[in-house]
Amino acid sequence: MTRTVRAKAPAKVNLQLTVGPRRADGYHPLVTVFQALDLWEVVEATPRTDGEITLAVEVAAGSPVDAAGVPLDHTNLAWKAAELLARTFGITDGVDLRILKGVPTAGGMAGGSADAAAALVACAEAWDTGATRGELAAMAARLGADVPFSLHGHTAVGLGRGDELTPAMSHGEFHWVLATQTEGLSTPAVFQEFDRRLEAREQAASDFEVDGAIMRALMAGDAVALGQSLLNDLEGPALSLMPRLEEVLDAAEAAEACGAIVSGSGPTVAALARSRQHALAIAAHLRASKVADAVLTASGPASGTMLVQE
Incomplete structure (x- = not known):
């Protein structure tokens, strides 16, 4: 009997994103510290016998996330994850994939990478591949730089493209406010602006090492x-391409956030609160300031990708 398997994967925020000069292969070496947040992408996988893959996307109930613009074909990372898993394990069955979105799209929070990680775990179980976590991690690295962390979760240091992970020690819970924009920022465009600023000496290169102050905190x-x-080396380039994000950072400071940063390549701004109650107060201030299209709260570190019951 055909069964539907569900898996969920977390959003992420970069506590540190240090970017090195572009290499000959076009990639930038990274030093990053990830934290997983309890905003979730849920992927349902239902096997089918004809070898076809289908994809549907919905928004989680009560979520302000907009699913418009999410591709529903082979360009979607969840679809690519299913194809890669099928090729790797010689699976001839197809699968119906359904994504329930809870992570802002094109917001620098790795929602697409979370879809890929959740699809790997859900399809591996639905097709009964017997894939180990290590095998899934190897496939995750082939799908994208952030996919291994979506699988791993918690808090981790990422090197290379961000996919060489080492768990990071962390104590307690951290509470975040996330101010999102409907209009996205192109990650390649942000990196191109970073390269331009570095070459024009409009931005100094950061020390290419894990920040000790972040690890101690x-x-x-x-x-x-x-x-x-x-710390985020891409914040300056993101602000150059979308100057209104300065207003979000200013509003977070006015609400007495412990700190605020553009998440990844943006345009989401992540503000850190002292407590859950402080996060709610910051969120209220950001909504009243009308500097973002949506404001969410989340806590971390959250777990990595896991199977979920109905």
């Missing part, structure tokens, strides 16, 4: 110290 569970240490 995580181990101490100190939100104030962590907020003061947040």
